Amino acid sequence: DLYFLCVYRSLMCHSLSLQGARMVASTRSFADFTPQKCELHRLEAGPSETAVLTREQGLQYYRTMQTMRRMELKADQLYKQKIIRGFCHLYDGQEACAMGIEAGINPTDHLITAYRAHGYTFTRGVSVREILAELTGRRGGVAKGKGGSMHMYAKHFYGGNGIVGAQVPLGAGVALACQYQGNNQVCVALYGDGAANQGQIFESFNMAALWKLPCIFICENNKFGMGTSVERSSASTDYFKRGDYIPGIKVDGMDVLCVREAIKFAADYCRAGKGPIVMELETYRYHGHSMSDPGVSYRSREEIQEVRSKSDPITMLKERMLSNNMASVEEIKEIDVEIRKVIEDAAQFAISDPEPPLDELCNHIFSVS
């Protein structure tokens, strides 16, 4: 049983030509790790089982995900050089979640997540420069060096939150503001499998359902809450069903198109005034919980390697595009080179930019109108 997406092929078969948009979607099949189709909870129908990917979209998704990947790896490097300090929770492996979500919502929609937030900070519009400089604690950082890894903000992006689960009621509150203001916007509130058992999440489910808030609750299930596997933390690991009376969708979080179609469905649902919806994205993090966790005491290197070789989201997208003649190997390489330069320049800035001036210490306690 395969997760089918229809394949459309342009009749203009210039296979080496890179001119014009070619409409393609792909089939993918994957055995053990991820589900093959969206399991539904309390829904008659779910996300579209066909996805259309244009060349432009494919290249854009590739570029964005690869940038996120390289950015996180650069952060790893800088952390090991002790240029980044404190907490650093890396997102590599999970790029399809952030990219798929951003592809399926509008920039005017809202998003909030927990501390594994660098990817979302980027997709929500902050430059790599400002992200890395925030990690190195410099004045050019997106929060002027005062927030750090877990506290980066942008328009319609409310961080970056350090307290596990606290971001979920906050997200429901943003959704309440959307409803109150009648602006047809939705809020995406993300949390991990570790947070999924937090009481305040169930309190948020209750109020969101009662008041029909336009909130998409998304559990990014990367199988581990720090060193605790889902089997050891949760009496029920069906995170998409944990909303009980709230409909849920289980999504392959390694497939950017799967994520995108699911979030489009969810956003339409919320915008129609039907209330909240829960999604579970099955995904995986290559790094440990944070930079202080090697990540191999509670899982095997073999497992990590298997995911890398069989389910890497960027590789999957690239192969899809190459095998459907939507891009050439050279073109992809060129993008990689450009991204490498962007990351290097950003890292240079992050290392050389001065720290915030001391007279900033007591600023930004209160807003003065």
Place this chain on the structure above:
Amino acid sequence: CSPLGAFWCEYFLNIFSNVSLFQVNVRDALNQAMDEELERDERVFLLGEEVAQYDGAYKVSRGLWKKYGDKRIIDTPITEMGFAGIAVGAAFAGLRPICEFMTWNFSMQAIDQVINSAAKTYYMSAGAQPVPIVFRGPNGSSAGVAAQHSQCFAAWYGHCPGLKVVSPWNSEDARGLLKAAIRDDNPVVFLENELMYGVPFDLSEEVMQKDFVVPIGKAKVERQGTHITLVSHSRCVGFCLDAATVLAKEGVECEVVNLRTIRPLDVDTIEASVMKTGHLVTVEGGWPQYGVGAEICARVMEGPAFNYLDAPAVRVTGVDIPMPYAKILEDHSVPQIKDIIFSVKKVLNM
């Protein structure tokens, strides 16, 4: 008569009797302040347990749901952590919520949202994300509600940068500070007092104006005096004034300072008073350790007023115990007028 109806009754009576004073109890002052601010700014809304259809557990929000409806006055389930977080999120996204805790004791369930999500966000975001929210509710001891329902949180919240913490005493304080808090773009912890809700005070026409605000961060000298400074907040201000009346008969003139705001603390007013009188007693309902009085004493020590002290300062506080239930024990767990008089005489070596 609804509170606003009562207001108009009084207003016309005043016009005819040529006296511009309105008798308003603290509850109605809070109610009118919220009503006016809800009318003034459509981003303002109230949420909490029983605030809508029940008219408020202590009737502070009486009539508001009838006037403004479900959108602006929201009954929540009994889920403080959840609804406080929702309120903060709404503030992130452009609304101006008033989040009621039925009593401040229940705020402990939600304290992470008050401190980590509300208080710290403006700083963590380097000014990108303001949080214009008011958390309000009755604080401190009541009558016979026992240990879990009687705690004072002035010191707990007063400890945290990023919060403004206010503690009104009378109706003028309640009205003006609540308006100021709602109009403030920062998170404000608004500590009311249940035993003060029913107490009436005379308010001038000026105070009844729709744009009347009491500035946050400014204490008020309620009574001028020369021999000793009494610094207090909330209900204890009344006790200080009563003690001052008694002491005046013995020739001791107390200056009574009503803090009005716990954070930021108006150190200037306190210092000016101490430099005038040379003696200091602090009075609060909360526990002594790490409390409001402790902070006042430390600040006076650190500043110019220290050199004017003729005796060490003394703190009058609630007894350092969980609040007992039996009336005789409860009465002896909170500052009484006689305790204030005793401390004044001790400081003055009488």
